[in-house]
Amino acid sequence: MLTQAGYVAASVCFMLGLKALTKPETARRGIRLAAVGMLLAVLGTLIVAEIVEYQWILGGLLVGAAIGYPLGTRVPMTAMPQRIAIALTFGASAATMVGVAEYLHRSGAAAGAMPRAQAAALGFEVLLGCITITGSLVAFGKLHEILPGRPLTFGGQNLVNAAAMLGALALLGILVADPAAAWAFWAMAALALVIGASFVLPIGGADMPVVVSLLNSYAGLAACATGFAIGNTVLIIAGALDGASGFILSIIMSKAMNRSFANVLFGAFGGGAAAGGAKSAAGLTVKSLTAEDAAIQLGYAGKVIVVPGYGMAVAQAQHVVRELAELIEKKGGEVKYAIHPVAGRMPGHMNVLLAEANVPYDRMYEMEEINDEFSTADVALVIGANDVVNPAARSDPASPIYGMPILDADRAKSVIVMKRGMSAGFAGIENELFYADNTRMLFGDAKQTLTKLVTEVKSI
Structure with missing residues (x-):
């Protein structure tokens, strides 16, 4: 009962925080509300009856605080794009690890008895999570100038990426049809990691704001799928808010550049050929x-x-x-x-x-x-x-x-x-x-x- 009450309160804080972020003068209040919501969500999760020991949880909280505090206080404002890209990597990694842990927990015969709806949620969660992990890492590399900011392309790249995505979806279909097919689960995860990197590499620095926003949407949808897979209400609500808002922002920014969403993702804008006209x-x-x-x-x-x-x-x-x-x-x-x-x-x-x-x-x-x-x-x-x-x-x-x-x-x-x-x-x-x-x-x-x-x- 207390857990669900905490989740409801957290969800309200997330919604009010997102609303406040729409105006500069209320943005700080929105961040504080979202932080309070996250605290309530964490506290609500810590009191669920299924937890039998807290050693690993305490360790995770300490490690998370040790990483998060410097990222929030020491990273200069000029490096915020890179920090956000890394934060997306952490969020997507968390969702992916939950999906992997849940699947391993049900491995073998138990996985075969898994409801197909749950297998679909787990598979979708891991698929989007893996794409976001490597995609965000590549975005970080471009933003931090570790990787070239220009589009990195090769002939037929869009066709190769499309074929890889279709292959990953086919493996997801196999997993849903037969949840015990562990080979399909791992192959899908590995292919999704490759897709994430190959998806962002051909996108130029001019389009990084749209890409970061879209990757944020992917991370939110992965969290939402995690909620469905493990029956967690606050993950469903927060993930849906994050996924929808990130996608809408990506569309708005594409319109601000008077370019189609597809052109941003597949047009290799900023390359030498684009300047020819x-x-x-x-x-x-x-x-x-x-x-x-x-x-x-x-x-x-x-x-x-x-x-x-x-x-x-x-x-x-x-x-x-x-x-x-x-x-x-x-x-x-x-x-x-x-x-x-x-x-x-x-x-x-x-x-x-x-x-x-x-x-x-x-x-x-x-x-x-x-x-x-x-x-x-x-x-x-x-x-x-x-x-x-x-x-x-x-x-x-x-x-x-x-x-x-x-x-x-x-x-x-x-x-x-x-x-x-x-x-x-x-x-x-x-x-x-x-x-x-x-x-x-x-x-x-x-x-x-x-x-x-x-x-x-x-x-x-």
Whole structure:
């Protein structure tokens, strides 16, 4: 009775927490509610009558705390995408190990007596769990730049992946038909591990936010299947919430890039072939400016819109961005932040970084809310963003990003783009914004350059 009451309370906390996460100003409360829900779920599980000894459980709790605490407190905000990918690996591993343990517990003749519905739940759980484990590890490797961020492909890769997936589903069918067929169970698990890696390797860095969100959905569905397999209510509810929300977010982000879900997963976006139809920069020149000139523009601007991108995250420049914004506001200017849905390497990456730097939530605006204001801005300050401000998405039908909704930074009176150099973005194409008449390039490390801007603006 107490266990079920704890599960109900935990489920309510999960739902309220997820609801609170939809707004920046209530996001922290949502995280706390979700944490309380997880604590209630764990406590409810610890008092079930089936537990006969606690040694292994206590050991698991200690190991989990030893891993989780540093991940939550020591990992910098700039490394959150990698941390999330690793967290997905842990979650999927937990669900998979529960499925393997349950199947081993029923091995032999007992497995043959297993209801087919339970065999289907166990098989589905292990299949999705194994795919998520290796897929998340590869995503971590790409995000942490251990593996190349570009798509890694070979001829006929999509056909090979499709055949492997069909083979895994066929093995799942054999397991459901004959739960005692242990060879099918292990073969399916091994093949799923291969599928997870081969699924993420051909996906480029530009699409990692969608991939991480989708892998999160897989981990949630695996947990949901675990709940059905072992009869655990809270796993069913929490897994369903996680799976559905992750999938919906993946679809939303695909739409934000004006690309089909299938194209994200199988299009190898960001490879060399994709850039072939874009315009060339031949014959075009960029115009640069000094930090002193940029400081004068910003110091006397009435309205500045900051466009943060992955370059800001790499340079860990979010705190200096806030300091510069506060100086501009002290001089009478207005500063807003324009956030593109797919900027960075994970959903909400820019929001997380800016919030960590104590940028007020009410200064952060989504693309639909801020785009009409660029035409009234004196300066659009683009910090390490590239494809999400590329006007080719509006003007060049041959561009691979044509039709993708972008931030209309080019419509500001003046545009200052901060970059280390002229390298292309994840899409592998030239950015027309860099060559526009109203754009000036400010080259250098974002943090160092912004620090210099702060010094110059103070002196105005």
